[in-house]
Amino acid sequence: MSTRKKRSIFDIVDEYFENLEEWTERFRESLIEKPSWNRRACTIEPLRDIMVAPAEVTLTVDLPYAEENTIQVKPISKDTIEILAKMKRKVRFDDFGITHYKGEFQTLHCQTHIPVPVDMDKMEIRFKKGILEIRLPRKHGYEIPIE
């Protein structure tokens, strides 16, 4: 049975306000609609899905045209993962018949927040049928024994 490390009240309050600030920022971003492409960075944001199960978190990302050997999965914080993949070919707005925007894209890029504590070091990655699957085991706090 693991024991809980004692923290001061000030640490707990600081952590609370940090989490609140992060949550507010994410909420604000979710309300602002923005295009799924970024002309300056020449990137397209792929579709993704996250499933939280009791033992693990599964993040899937749809990566059409991605070159498998260029896929990068990077934990950038304890709860955020960045995914980058180069596309097999450049895609332009012209390819879709769109002439009022100019731009070309060659990278798929996204950052995803993981809503529960996970162990990033034990990440398992699979790429099949153009879908990237990332499995992360969950971290749990101390267990309360059942008597």
Next chain:
Amino acid sequence: METKDVPHGAVMLFGFPDVGLVGVIAASHLISELNLTEVAYVDSRLLPPLIVLHEGLPHSSIRIFGNHNILLAVSETAISADTIYPIMHTLVDWGRDKNVKMMISMSGIPVQDRQDIEEIKVFAAASSRDTLKMVQDKGIEVLKEGYMVGPQAITMQYCASKGVPAITLLAQCFFKYPDPEAAAEVLRKLTKITGIKMDVSKLLDKGEEIRLRARDVMKRTQQELTKMKKTQEYDIPLYVS
């Protein structure tokens, strides 16, 4: 609103945004393979203030394409959960007015681990026992018990109440990602039922392009599916006899 003469006695198909965008992708392929032309469109204040521009000209987001024996209703944007009933009822009533012999909805059924499925199954539901038997005789597996959520559910239920033969074809697909392979399977089963022959190899070849183009429509569709509580399709039903 009709823009051309509409044939009577045709088969009416529906391809609306849903899981995997199966219906929309299948409909889009049908339009290009069979050279279907626009014969009508939906004009309603229930629709959002949105038009689709093709070659610089404005079009309604919900249009009906056709030839001498097919009518195909397709939507290029997600239909709001609030407006599904009046829109689908209007389309079915319009089809009845054109004496369509059957209505077929093309859509998907979301499955977990879709990536690991090598052979995609297509299930069918029908509006009457005779239609169900016809589908089974064609070798298509029937969706016996469960929930159906979305435009195809409303179409099926309304057709059943009006005595119009209707079938819903549902291919196993991704919940949140465009699925051209599932669309191809639905089209193969459609050929079995209707005899409409088409080549799906081009659809599969363009799979990655379709997945890239369809991202934004999929995202919008997801928002509407959440409002409709689409995940109820995963629930085990309680059958009250």
